[in-house]
Amino acid sequence: MLFASSVAEDFLRGILQGLPPGAVYGLIAVGFVLAYKTSGVFNLAFGAQAYISAALFFHARNEWQWNVVVAFTFAVFLVAPAIGLILERLIFRHLPPGSALAKLVIAIGLSVALPHLFELLIGFEPVGGRTPEGLLPNGGGVFYDPFGVYPLSRNELTALVVAVIATALLTALFRFSAIGLQMRAAVESPRMTELNGIRADRVAAFSWALSSTFAGLAGVLMAPRFNTLAAPDYFNLIIVAITAAAFGRLMSLPRALVGGFGLGILIAQVDTFLPRFSANNSWVKAIEDNVTPAMPFIALFLLVAFWPPLRANKDQVDPLSGVDPPPQLPVAVVRTRFMTNLTHSVGVGFLSVVGFVVMTRADKSWVFLVTQAAIISLILLSITVLTGLGGMISLSQGSFAAIGAFTVFQLADRTGMSTVLAAVIGALVAAAVSGLLAIPLVRLGGMWVPIATLAFASFFDAVVVKLPFVGGGDKALIEGTRIPRPVIGPWNLTNDKTFLVFVVLILIVVSAGVIAIRSGTLGRSLAALRGSEVASQSIGVSPVRPRVIAFVISGFIAGLGGALLGMQQENVNYAGNFTPYATLFWLVLVVTLGSRTVEGAIQGGVGFSLFDRIIFRGDLFGWILRDPDRVPGFFPVSAKWRFVLFGLSTIGFAKHPEGLVESGKRKSHERMERRRARREARKSLEGASS
Amino acid sequence: MNPILTLESVSANYGPFNAIFDVSFSVNPGEAVALLGANGVGKTSVARVASGLITPSSGKTIVDGVDITGARPHRFVQAGVAHAVEGRSVFASLTVEENLRLSFQRVFGRSGVPTAIEKAFSEFPALERRRDQLAGKLSGGEQRMLSLARVLVEAPKLLIADELSLGLAPVIVKKIYDQLARLRANGTALLIVEQQVGHALKLCERAIILEHGRIVWAGPSNQATERLAMRFTEK
Numbered sequence: 001m002l003f004a005s006s007v008a009e010d011f012l013r014g015i016l017q018g019l020p021p022g023a024v025y026g027l028i029a030v031g032f033v034l035a036y037k038t039s040g041v042f043n044l045a046f047g048a049q050a051y052i053s054a055a056l057f058f059h060a061r062n063e064w065q066w067n068v069v070v071a072f073t074f075a076v077f078l079v080a081p082a083i084g085l086i087l088e089r090l091i092f093r094h095l096p097p098g099s100a101l102a103k104l105v106i107a108i109g110l111s112v113a114l115p116h117l118f119e120l121l122i123g124f125e126p127v128g129g130r131t132p133e134g135l136l137p138n139g140g141g142v143f144y145d146p147f148g149v150y151p152l153s154r155n156e157l158t159a160l161v162v163a164v165i166a167t168a169l170l171t172a173l174f175r176f177s178a179i180g181l182q183m184r185a186a187v188e189s190p191r192m193t194e195l196n197g198i199r200a201d202r203v204a205a206f207s208w209a210l211s212s213t214f215a216g217l218a219g220v221l222m223a224p225r226f227n228t229l230a231a232p233d234y235f236n237l238i239i240v241a242i243t244a245a246a247f248g249r250l251m252s253l254p255r256a257l258v259g260g261f262g263l264g265i266l267i268a269q270v271d272t273f274l275p276r277f278s279a280n281n282s283w284v285k286a287i288e289d290n291v292t293p294a295m296p297f298i299a300l301f302l303l304v305a306f307w308p309p310l311r312a313n314k315d316q317v318d319p320l321s322g323v324d325p326p327p328q329l330p331v332a333v334v335r336t337r338f339m340t341n342l343t344h345s346v347g348v349g350f351l352s353v354v355g356f357v358v359m360t361r362a363d364k365s366w367v368f369l370v371t372q373a374a375i376i377s378l379i380l381l382s383i384t385v386l387t388g389l390g391g392m393i394s395l396s397q398g399s400f401a402a403i404g405a406f407t408v409f410q411l412a413d414r415t416g417m418s419t420v421l422a423a424v425i426g427a428l429v430a431a432a433v434s435g436l437l438a439i440p441l442v443r444l445g446g447m448w449v450p451i452a453t454l455a456f457a458s459f460f461d462a463v464v465v466k467l468p469f470v471g472g473g474d475k476a477l478i479e480g481t482r483i484p485r486p487v488i489g490p491w492n493l494t495n496d497k498t499f500l501v502f503v504v505l506i507l508i509v510v511s512a513g514v515i516a517i518r519s520g521t522l523g524r525s526l527a528a529l530r531g532s533e534v535a536s537q538s539i540g541v542s543p544v545r546p547r548v549i550a551f552v553i554s555g556f557i558a559g560l561g562g563a564l565l566g567m568q569q570e571n572v573n574y575a576g577n578f579t580p581y582a583t584l585f586w587l588v589l590v591v592t593l594g595s596r597t598v599e600g601a602i603q604g605g606v607g608f609s610l611f612d613r614i615i616f617r618g619d620l621f622g623w624i625l626r627d628p629d630r631v632p633g634f635f636p637v638s639a640k641w642r643f644v645l646f647g648l649s650t651i652g653f654a655k656h657p658e659g660l661v662e663s664g665k666r667k668s669h670e671r672m673e674r675r676r677a678r679r680e681a682r683k684s685l686e687g688a689s690s
Numbered sequence: 691m692n693p694i695l696t697l698e699s700v701s702a703n704y705g706p707f708n709a710i711f712d713v714s715f716s717v718n719p720g721e722a723v724a725l726l727g728a729n730g731v732g733k734t735s736v737a738r739v740a741s742g743l744i745t746p747s748s749g750k751t752i753v754d755g756v757d758i759t760g761a762r763p764h765r766f767v768q769a770g771v772a773h774a775v776e777g778r779s780v781f782a783s784l785t786v787e788e789n790l791r792l793s794f795q796r797v798f799g800r801s802g803v804p805t806a807i808e809k810a811f812s813e814f815p816a817l818e819r820r821r822d823q824l825a826g827k828l829s830g831g832e833q834r835m836l837s838l839a840r841v842l843v844e845a846p847k848l849l850i851a852d853e854l855s856l857g858l859a860p861v862i863v864k865k866i867y868d869q870l871a872r873l874r875a876n877g878t879a880l881l882i883v884e885q886q887v888g889h890a891l892k893l894c895e896r897a898i899i900l901e902h903g904r905i906v907w908a909g910p911s912n913q914a915t916e917r918l919a920m921r922f923t924e925k
């Protein structure tokens with residue numbers, strides 16, 4: 001009896017304990033579903049928007065000393081919808097409906113760019129080691145304990161009540177108001193909505209303002225749950241919210257809220273009732289300690305991979321899409337062979353000169369950056385294979401790279417194996433994991449692959465890294481995850497310049513491999529699948545095999561790159577190099593610069609490593625002016641601008657899915673063609689007159 | 691009296707592809723005009739220009755005496771032009787009733803919607819049985835009826851109907867053309883795009899024939915049959 005009552009009490013406590021985080025998950029999930037329902041955007045930047053309002057509220061309260069009501073109104077009801085309106089006006093309005101993948105990529109770019117842009121504009125620095133205050137005075141200090149088992153703080157209660165009321169209001173809006181119906185119509189087809197006499201642009205603007213307000217509200221309400229105020233936390237929370245939203249199939253607002261509560265309670269219950277196994281076994285303990293927070297990621301992955309109703313064709317096709325002109329062909333297809341060779345020789349010549357200068361003139365820090373550029377280029381090539389050739393977006397490339405690096409660390413640490421051999425093994429392990437992961441995923445629609453891989457990356461981040469036989473456990477906390485550089489025969493890779501040559505050689509080999517794949521059978525199968533899965537199947541291209549192979553190859557390249565990056569830094573440096581949030585930027589770089597070409601990846605690597613040094617610190621300027629003292633006063637520019645710049649460039653993805661490099665090529669190609677046509681016209685005119 | 695629709699030497703393109711060239715014609719109030727031609731000659735493109743879905747690269751579109759070239763489609767609707775587009779012209783993700791509500795609530799206001807919906811259902815009882823079904827799940831004929839039900843209740847000044855009969859059984863085609871005739875009797879002008887010329891020519895007093903994006907003939911519809919037959923015998 002006593003036992004039973006204590007179980008019941010634990011259970012009740014679990015429920016109460018799960019409600020407040022559940023309310024927060026639900027609130028974001030509702031906002032997320034709202035955005036998806038009304039604008040068709042799988043808005044991964046929702047977390048960034050929430051962060052901005054939360055940080056603005058915090059800043060207004062603490063730095064500007066504003067009154068609560070004023071700060072709240074400003075952050076949630078003014079700035080948040082304004083951001084939504086700006087995004088709609090400048091970006092999303094110009095995208096054709098139904099281009100879910102392009103919108104997702106842009107949202108990823110925004111989730112990189114927006115927090116940094118905000119921090120630069122306001123002069124805000126992420127807060128650590130301090131709990132942001134809530135709306136009500138002393139919200140974290142006053143408690144209510146209705147059942148005598150678990151006290152709820154005033155902040156938590158506020159979030160609870162607001163979540164329920166807001167969801168009820170929104171549901172009513174959708175069910176009973178004219179604008180609710182119009183929002184749903186406008187997502188499916190803005191043009192057909194116009195044919196019903198409705199201004200579709202206004203409806204879309206309203207949708208964005210509404211869902212962004214919700215993001216701001218959620219951001220401010222959930223801030224007190226952390227003891228930090230930093231963008232990555234908010235990004236991670238989005239993944240949790242997507243899980244909650246998935247329970248409502250991304251369509252139902254009340255069910256998203258219920259999903260949020262369910263998830264919160266589930267986590268609390270698991271935490272309460274999870275049996276405590278032996279604490280002696282360090283890896284079981286690592287799982288025990290970390291599996292609870294990772295539950296949403298596991299749930300999301302399972303839901304996406306194995307719950308068909310979730311994927312049931314939500315991508316409505318705009319019946320009026322036939323009004324748009326068709327996309328253009330890539331330049332490489334139409335350009336003459338001579339021009340192709342010429343561009344390539346110029347590129348190779350330029351790189352040779354750079355290489356020569358670096359090898360003879362550069363100091364240690366430059367050699368370091370150039371090496372990093374080459375390694376990042378290599379990693380980015382893994383995205384070229386998957387995204388450029390395969391048309392799939394993976395957000396777990398950071399995990400694959402980390403697998404490569406951790407394998408090298410473990411093998412070198414335990415067996416003293418040469419790290420070069422270990423790097424190959426690491427790449428193979430990464431390839432295997434990537435391939436296994438791909439098997440359930442490649443049949444999913446385009447949008448679900450990024451989500452499932454993001455779930456995997458988050459799981460890797462939350463649990464796998466903590467395992468002693470991966471991340472090194474407690475020992476690594478003290479000693480770090482060190483990776484020595486090897487000596488192969490006469491090659492001493494501890495010498496930075498030798499290591500650079502080594503890396504560049506690998507980069508050349510892999511680039512050649514990627515080019516060969518692109519023009520080979522695999523590349524052609526992938527291209528066919530990108531075009532139309534159904535049509536490809538009818539000509540005998542299996543939709544699964546080429547894609548899984550693409551995942552395997554991509555995993556191999558990422559793993560190899562990760563291993564090299566670890567070798568270069570002589571440390572795995574997981575938190576600095578490979579977290580899901582940090583590696584979003586990789587994807588952003590590749591898709592903005594060009595995901596189909598090797599040049600795109602190399603320029604991405606250069607942009608990642610050297611942009612800051614060359615452009616932002618004013619070095620290039622100083623060199624051009626031949627006098628470091630004459631560099632204008634606004635240098636050095638903050639390195640954050642790099643994220644803003646490239647993040648915002650993803651906007652171009654919709655207009656130029658082939659990337660900036662390719663669209664630049666197209667423009668110059670068109671210019672040359674025009675010039676030639678004019679010349680020929682003139683010639684024939686002269687011929688006729690003479 | 692102003693023509694309800696006038697196109698003045700309109701040309702239009704899709705990206706680099708020029709679809710129609712120098713098209714001029716007008717439709718007078720209450721008049722029915724058939725727009726005829728083989729596949730791919732630009733009939734749909736002309737219809738799209740006439741309802742603002744594509745903006746002409748040159749020329750003017752004048753609706754009810756007002757030049758609204760380049761305006762967005764909702765302006766055309768407000769000026770009295772309704773367009774039943776080629777293919778699916780209903781919202782697949784909304785139910786039958788929601789589809790109707792969407793277009794009615796603008797004209798009739800909140801309180802007028804239920805009566806308007808009942809009126810639409812009385813025209814097409816088949817739709818009433820499916821009122822809560824997603825419109826995307828309707829058969830092709832039912833979808834056409836749904837898009838017609840909208841305009842029957844709130845008669846526009848001009849209805850552009852693009853291949854309403856495409857792929858439908860003869861009984862249904864006849865029913866749809868009966869409805870069009872009733873609309874016309876109530877004063878709505880019609881611009882009918884059709885492949886099957888029989889029905890269209892019976893309903894319309896004038897016809898326009900397109901070839902390769904240009905108007906090659908315009909005249910009374912009883913001569914259009916001759917003209918069309920001539921073209922076929924030439925080839």
Ligand SMILES: Nc1ncnc2c1ncn2[C@@H]1O[C@H](COP(=O)(O)OP(=O)(O)OP(=O)(O)O)[C@@H](O)[C@H]1O
Nearest residue numbers: 322323324325326704709729730731732733734735
């Ligand atoms: N979105 C588009 N992009 C590029 N070209 C287009 C587009 N829509 C139509 N076209 C082209 O414009 C020309 C005219 O097309 P349109 O649809 O107006 O013809 P149509 O007379 O309606 O043909 P059908 O009888 O088959 O419906 C065709 O050659 C077609 O290929």
Ligand SMILES: [Mg+2]
Nearest residue numbers: 733734735776
């Ligand atoms: Mg047509």
